[in-house]
Amino acid sequence: MVKPLDFDPSKKYPVVFMVYGEPASQTVLDNYYAGYNQLYQGSMAKDGYIYISLDNRGTPAPKGSHWRKSIYRQIGQLNIKDQAMAAKEILKWPFVDSTRIAVWGWSGGGSSTLNLLGQYPEIYKTGIAIAAVSNQLLYDNVYQERYMGLPQENLADFENGSPIKYAKNIKGNLLYIHGTGDDNVHYQNAEVLIDELIKHQVQFQLMAYPNRSHSISEGKGTNEHLKTLFTNYLKQHCPPGAK
Numbered sequence: 001m002v003k004p005l006d007f008d009p010s011k012k013y014p015v016v017f018m019v020y021g022e023p024a025s026q027t028v029l030d031n032y033y034a035g036y037n038q039l040y041q042g043s044m045a046k047d048g049y050i051y052i053s054l055d056n057r058g059t060p061a062p063k064g065s066h067w068r069k070s071i072y073r074q075i076g077q078l079n080i081k082d083q084a085m086a087a088k089e090i091l092k093w094p095f096v097d098s099t100r101i102a103v104w105g106w107s108g109g110g111s112s113t114l115n116l117l118g119q120y121p122e123i124y125k126t127g128i129a130i131a132a133v134s135n136q137l138l139y140d141n142v143y144q145e146r147y148m149g150l151p152q153e154n155l156a157d158f159e160n161g162s163p164i165k166y167a168k169n170i171k172g173n174l175l176y177i178h179g180t181g182d183d184n185v186h187y188q189n190a191e192v193l194i195d196e197l198i199k200h201q202v203q204f205q206l207m208a209y210p211n212r213s214h215s216i217s218e219g220k221g222t223n224e225h226l227k228t229l230f231t232n233y234l235k236q237h238c239p240p241g242a243k
Contacts, residue, residue, distance in 0.1 A: 014100030022108035048241035056082030076161020118166025168200035179212030
């Protein structure tokens, strides 16, 4: 956790959660990158954000085999519950502003962001989801079936862990970002998610980057554009600073 500079515990601050949450990697690491948001223009701490990342069960943290294997067939459920329950404890801190709680993530983190907004709308007020798997049936089997089993045998687990199931429940601010040339998480995931949000009258903002891959890095000006988009949206819907 990175606290704001000149931190005053008598005041209340916004919290931004950076989430991944899937068994491919962990985010809580002993390095400088763990506390740095590469998409934010400027210093989150200086601007007055508390920046937090949590590792849920199933991530490859050195916590033993039960921790590691517990997420089998429960991606989108167990990890999401762990993240939300931890967030609820953090909201008890007297210096946290519960009206300014944001979450963001990329790829599996984008999926987690959508699931958190849809499954726990009472906690998360703003979300920025990038290149997310909205329907686990639309992701490659070499990854999904490794951790989820076979959809022919346990289809309900795939459906219950997919953000598209909970899209109708989103109440907060959502910015969804995806490259139309994504060769990892196919853009079809964005299309079916958009359809579901429209069907249930869920208002949101969308940025599709033409012909960009999963990294959204191709093309002149793309990186700066994405950073500006991310920073402006966060500041607008989850304003920084103490209150």
